[in-house]
Each structure stands twice: as structure tokens, then as C-alpha cells.
Amino acid sequence: MPSVGRRTFYAIDKLIDNIETVAGSLTSAFHDQTIKIGVTGLAGAGKTVFITSLVHNLLTKQRLPLFSPLVGGQIEAIMLSPQNDQTIPRFALERHLDDLTAKNPGWPESTSQLSQIRVTIKYRPNQLVTRTLNSTRLLHLDFVDYPGEWLLDLPLMDMTFEDWCQQNQQLLTSEPRQSYATDWIKTCRQVNASGRFDERTVERLAAQYRDFLLRCKNSEHRLSNLQPGRFILPGDMAGSPALTFSPLLDFQKQKGDDVWSYRRIMSDRFESYKKKVVKPFFKEHFASLDRQFVLVDLLGAIEAGRSSVQELEETLDLVMQAYRPGKLSWLSSLLLGKRISHLYFAASKADLLPRDQQKKLTSLLSSFARSKGDRSLYLGAQVAYSALAAVRATEAAEIQQNGETYEAVIGQIKGEEGKSVLFPGDLPTDLRDLRNFEAGDFTLPKLTPPKLTAVDQNGIPHIGLDRALEFLLKDAFL
Numbered sequence: 001m002p003s004v005g006r007r008t009f010y011a012i013d014k015l016i017d018n019i020e021t022v023a024g025s026l027t028s029a030f031h032d033q034t035i036k037i038g039v040t041g042l043a044g045a046g047k048t049v050f051i052t053s054l055v056h057n058l059l060t061k062q063r064l065p066l067f068s069p070l071v072g073g074q075i076e077a078i079m080l081s082p083q084n085d086q087t088i089p090r091f092a093l094e095r096h097l098d099d100l101t102a103k104n105p106g107w108p109e110s111t112s113q114l115s116q117i118r119v120t121i122k123y124r125p126n127q128l129v130t131r132t133l134n135s136t137r138l139l140h141l142d143f144v145d146y147p148g149e150w151l152l153d154l155p156l157m158d159m160t161f162e163d164w165c166q167q168n169q170q171l172l173t174s175e176p177r178q179s180y181a182t183d184w185i186k187t188c189r190q191v192n193a194s195g196r197f198d199e200r201t202v203e204r205l206a207a208q209y210r211d212f213l214l215r216c217k218n219s220e221h222r223l224s225n226l227q228p229g230r231f232i233l234p235g236d237m238a239g240s241p242a243l244t245f246s247p248l249l250d251f252q253k254q255k256g257d258d259v260w261s262y263r264r265i266m267s268d269r270f271e272s273y274k275k276k277v278v279k280p281f282f283k284e285h286f287a288s289l290d291r292q293f294v295l296v297d298l299l300g301a302i303e304a305g306r307s308s309v310q311e312l313e314e315t316l317d318l319v320m321q322a323y324r325p326g327k328l329s330w331l332s333s334l335l336l337g338k339r340i341s342h343l344y345f346a347a348s349k350a351d352l353l354p355r356d357q358q359k360k361l362t363s364l365l366s367s368f369a370r371s372k373g374d375r376s377l378y379l380g381a382q383v384a385y386s387a388l389a390a391v392r393a394t395e396a397a398e399i400q401q402n403g404e405t406y407e408a409v410i411g412q413i414k415g416e417e418g419k420s421v422l423f424p425g426d427l428p429t430d431l432r433d434l435r436n437f438e439a440g441d442f443t444l445p446k447l448t449p450p451k452l453t454a455v456d457q458n459g460i461p462h463i464g465l466d467r468a469l470e471f472l473l474k475d476a477f478l
């Protein structure tokens with residue numbers, strides 16, 4: 001008997017086979033529409049699980065009751081189709097689905113590259129005039145999974161190497177960063193910045209600086225405001241000279257620097273990182289996006305405690321600057337007036353919370369995301385905030401304690417047999433309380449995905465994917 005995973009594969013293969021037939025029945029390609037949808041968030045925010053479940057639920061159509069074009073009968077068919085851009089890695093939907101639907105289900109592996117997948121929807125336009133002119137149309141949805149870390153390079157673009165060194169000097173004199181940077185600081189102190197550079201020392205400085213960033217990221221504090229973004233997630237640039245530099249301590253620009261000095265070498269590589277890595281990403285990928293999902297692991301930050309929450313707030317503010325580029329002249333000039341029209345911020349993994357707390361999570365995310373940003377600067381983009389779970393790994397439960405009833409969840413903790421009743425803790429309702437929340441007030445067990453049966457027909461259980469689709473796409477079926 002074929003495994004569930006194989007059956008999933010088979011179903012998708014069939015869908016692919018059908019594409020030509022459906023495409024062949026199209027009266028005019030002139031009316032095709034393509035919408036490029038970015039899905040971003042920091043590592044572990046849930047991008048891969050989100051795209052996997054969203055695409056699979058679109059293909060199976062069974063679990064999206066709030067997506068009006070589908071329930072209203074406008075949509076005739078949904079299928080995978082070959083992407084237009086042959087140079088971008090294809091999102092590995094089938095592999096991720098096989099992980100989720102294996103006999104012992106597991107979460108997909110962490111990804112470090114930008115990738116893309118195209119879903120094509122055949123629909124009947126809802127406007128009378130277009131309906132009579134042309135009975136069906138195709139809407140191509142290109143979902144692009146890209147690391148939020150790459151957006152964090154934004155502030156570097158307006159910095160000189162000197163500014164960056166000064167910023168590091170300030171950051172590295174305080175904890176928790178300082179103790180993660182001891183090796184790099186030690187090597188840096190041994191280097192004569194105006195002396196002739198040695199490539200091995202430059203490599204050591206770059207490696208130690210990268211190690212410092214990774215220690216910040218993976219520490220109990222889960223720091224997230226870390227640059228350069230490619231040091232953390234290099235994508236296909238791992239090991240390249242463009243990523244071999246670091247800031248210098250006590251940096252002061254001097255006239256007539258030796259061109260082979262550490263100061264000049266580091267400064268030149270910093271500038272080329274901006275020009276050859278950061279700018280092309282914004283030009284070639286970011287500038288082509290029409291709509292955007294931003295996933296935020298707010299629960300993970302809350303669990304890690306106050307400094308992580310504070311750091312996430314700053315990071316989110318940085319990410320949001322990319323969507324209000326008015327202040328960033330270099331970015332505005334790349335976008336050539338093009339704007340993201342819909343922006344959906346979602347706190348992920350909401351299934352770890354009882355239902356009565358999911359609303360609190362949404363309102364925390366919205367005040368969190370708005371605390372620094374001026375919404376008027378989104379310039380016409382529609383913005384929404386929500387809490388969602390791309391894969392629902394829990395069921396609702398109740399706990400009785402001291403005569404009181406509390407909502408809880410039931411799920412299977414990774415590595416344990418059988419299911420447990422879980423109560424992660426009470427979320428604060430207010431942003432000020434959230435900022436003072438201590439690690440330990442809130443714990444989130446790592447759960448295994450649910451055991452999915454007949455996933456090929458029934459889709460994947462989730463919370464809020466249909467609401468997200470409705471917001472992002474309901475106006476696209478004209």
C-alpha cells in the first residue's frame with residue numbers, strides 16, 4: 001500500500017499533468033494576471049511550513065471556508081504550474097509535504113535560500129463586463145520564500161564603514177552582546193588597523209564576527225537585530241570573499257591610508273557587500289514583490305524573555321522600513337514607484353495557545369508592530385495583523401483547577417509518547433506588560449506535527465490561513 005507521503009506526491013503529479021489541459025482551454029493569455037507574494041520572517045518564524053500548508057490547502061480546497069472566491073464558486077481549478085524564472089530555486093513543496101505526512105511526521109528542515117513556487121488559479125471574473133468578454137481567466141500566484149535576515153541589511157545601506165564600526169563599538173560594550181564577542185574583540189585588539197593586511201587574519205576576523213552573530217542568534221536571549229544578514233544566512237554566497245570582512249574597533253578614518261591596510265580592505269569589502277549583495281537583492285527580488293506576508297515568532301520571543309522581545313521589536317521596526325521606503329532614497333529609486341499593495345503581519349504558531357489567548361496574541365502583535373512605525377508611511381498599502389498556525393498541531397482542551405476552568409491545548413511533545421495537556425502561561429494584554437515579561441513566565445513545548453491521514457484530499461488543519469488569503473487576494477478575482 002502506498003504511504004500517505006507517496007499519495008501526496010501522486011496527487012500533485014496529477015495536478016501538474018492537468019495544467020496543459022487547463023491552460024489549453026484558455027481563450028486568451030492576454031488576460032492572465034501574475035501576483036508575486038513575498039513570505040518572509042526571521043529563521044524559524046515558520047515560512048516553510050506556512051507556504052507548504054497554504055499551497056497544499058489551496059490545491060485541495062477543503063479547508064478554506066473564509067476564502068470567498070473559493071466558497072463563492074468563482075474558482076474553477078487550482079494547480080501547480082512551472083515558474084517563469086528558471087534561475088530561482090523551486091520551493092521544495094513535495095519534500096516538505098513528505099516530512100509532514102510521514103508515518104512519524106516531522107517538521108520540514110530549515111532552509112537558507114530564497115525559493116519560489118507558482119500556483120495557478122483558473123477563475124470566472126466577478127465583474128459583469130469582464131465576465132461577458134472572457135469567460136475564464138488565469139491568476140498566477142508566485143510565492144517567494146526569503147529570509148527576513150536579508151531585510152535587516154537595510155540600515156547598512158545608509159552607513160559608511162566608519163558609522164558601522166562606531167555602532168558596533170557601542171553595541172559591544174554592553175551585555176548580552178559583549179560576552180558573545182570576546183574572541184573577535186581579542187583578535188581585533190591585536191590588529192594594527194593601519195598596518196598591512198594579512199588575508200588569514202581578515203578571514204579569522206570575519207569568521208569570529210560571524211560566530212559572534214550566530215551566538216547572539218542562538219543564545220537564550222534569541223537576539224535578532226543582527227547584521228550583516230548574509231553572515232547569518234549566506235544562501236549561495238557561503239565562503240565568498242564578499243562575506244569576508246568585519247568591523248574594526250576604535251576605527252578612525254585617516255587621510256592617505258595605505259590601500260593594503262586593514263582599514264581600507266575592510267572598508268572596501270563593506271562597500272562591495274552593500275553594492276554587490278544588498279542592493280541586488282532589493283533590486284532583483286524585493287522590488288518585484290506585489291504583496292507580502294511577514295511571519296513573526298512573537299511567542300518564541302516572549303518565551304525567551306524581555307531582551308528578546310525588545311530586540312524583536314527593533315528588528316520588526318527595521319523590517320517595516322522596507323515597506324515604507326519614502327525615507328530611504330536609494331530604495332525608492334530602485335522601486336521606481338512600485339509599492340507593496342497588501343501587507344499581512346502574522347504571529348505564527350498560534351496553535352500553541354488556547355483559543356482565548358489567540359486574540360491577545362493578535363492584539364499584541366499589532367501594537368508591537370505599530371509602536372514605532374508610522375502607519376501613514378505605508379502609502380496606501382492595506383495592512384493587517386493576525387495570529388495564525390499554518391499547521392495546527394493541537395486540539396482544544398480545558399483544565400479544572402481550584403474550581404476554575406481554564407482553556408488549554410492538547411498536543412504531542414517531541415520525543416514523548418502520547419499526548420499531553422498543555423498550558424503555556426497567560427499572555428499579557430498590554431504592550432508595557434509584555435516588555436516586562438520574564439523568561440520562565442511562559443513556556444512553549446516543541447510539538448510534533450499532527451498525524452495526517454488522507455492529507456491529499458483533505459488538506460492540512462490550520463488556524464487562519466483562509467483569513468490571510470481573503471485579505472491578501474480577495475480583490476484579485478476581477
Ligand SMILES: Nc1nc2c(ncn2[C@@H]2O[C@H](COP(=O)(O)OP(=O)(O)OP(=O)(O)O)[C@@H](O)[C@H]2O)c(=O)[nH]1
Nearest residue numbers: 043044045046047048049107110111389390391393
Ligand atoms: N505548532 C506549530 N509549530 C510550527 C508551525 N509552523 C512552524 N512551526 C515550528 O517552527 C519551526 C520552524 O518552521 P519553519 O517553517 O521551518 O520556519 P522557517 O521560517 O522556514 O525557518 P528557516 O528555514 O530556518 O528560515 C518548525 O520546525 C516547527 O517546529 C505551526 O503552524 N504550528
Ligand SMILES: [Mg+2]
Nearest residue numbers: 047048110111
Ligand atoms: Mg524555511
